[in-house]
Amino acid sequence: MPGSSARPALARGAGQRLLIVAGDPDVAELLSTTLELAGYRVVAVAAANDGMALLARERFDLAVVDATLPDVSELGRTRPALARRPPVLLLIDYDSLDRIVPELGLGERDYVTKPFRVADILVRVQILLRGTGANPARSGALSYRDLVLDDTLCEARRGPRALDLTPAEYRLLRHLLVNAHRVLSKEQIGRYVWGDHRGGNAIEQLVSRLRRKVDQDAPGLIHTRRGFGYWLGRADTDA
Incomplete structure (x- = not known):
């Protein structure tokens, strides 16, 4: 299982x-230091209104916003015009999930709950940037180390090796990849792959087939968290 420390790699x-x-x-x-070490250029402000003013004047590829700030709710009512609306990653309290996401007027959104792990921040930032083209990775492709999944061609590769995946295996790999370093339950996997909950054996067999293809002759990326589910990542460097 991934630990609480983040590694920019x-x-x-x-x-x-x-x-x-x-x-x-x-x-x-913490966020500024972590993201700068990971290769991003960072500007930090303490108030949501100041952040919106900066977004109106300057270009940013992504915003990380603490949704518990008292003036965040004002943004949904003011909505100043922005020349470019970057994606936003919200930091929220777990007990606020039922009223998540005040209408910030920004672009694509995602969230992490507080207290957060910096590893989750790094992964969610990278995934949001992929959707904007701001990430140097090829458009339409998701990647983790030498594992690449290309939604445009519906193909997957591990290094130079093409992975011959069934549609169900492809959907499972995509779900694990998008949620790298997050444990996914069997119910979550079943609903994503098939649209309903399947018995544990069906999911175990699907994961086993995918693991044999992905992790053949390479460091393992697909792992089991017994009693909880499955996750994708490098156990040797992230545990």
Whole structure:
């Protein structure tokens, strides 16, 4: 199971410009330091209104916003015009999930719950940037280390080796890849792959077939968290 420490090798940037909006100085410093070490350029402000003013004047590839700031709710009502609406990663309290995402007027959104792991921040930032073209990775492709899944061609590769996947295996791999370093339950996997919950044996057999193809003659990326589900990542460096 992944540990609580982050290693920038999980999800490195290529100079993309990120805006951090966090009122807690410790949170702002942690995020700024982590993201800068991971290869991003970071600007941090303490108030949501200041962040929106910056977005109206300057170009950012992504914004990380603490949704618990008192002035975040104002943004849904003011909605100043932005020349470019970057994706936003929200930091929220777990008990606020039922009223998640005030209408920020930004682009694509994702969230992590507080207290968060910096490893999750790095992964979610990378995934959001892929959708904007700001990430140098090829458009339409998801990747983790030498594992690449190309949605445009519906193909998967592990290094130079093509993976001959069935449609169900492809959907499972995509779900694991998009949620790298997150444990997915059998119910979550079944609903994503087949649209309904399947018995445990069906999912175990599907995971086993996919693992044989992905991890053949290479460090294992697909792992079991007994009693909880499955996750994708490098256990030797992320545990």
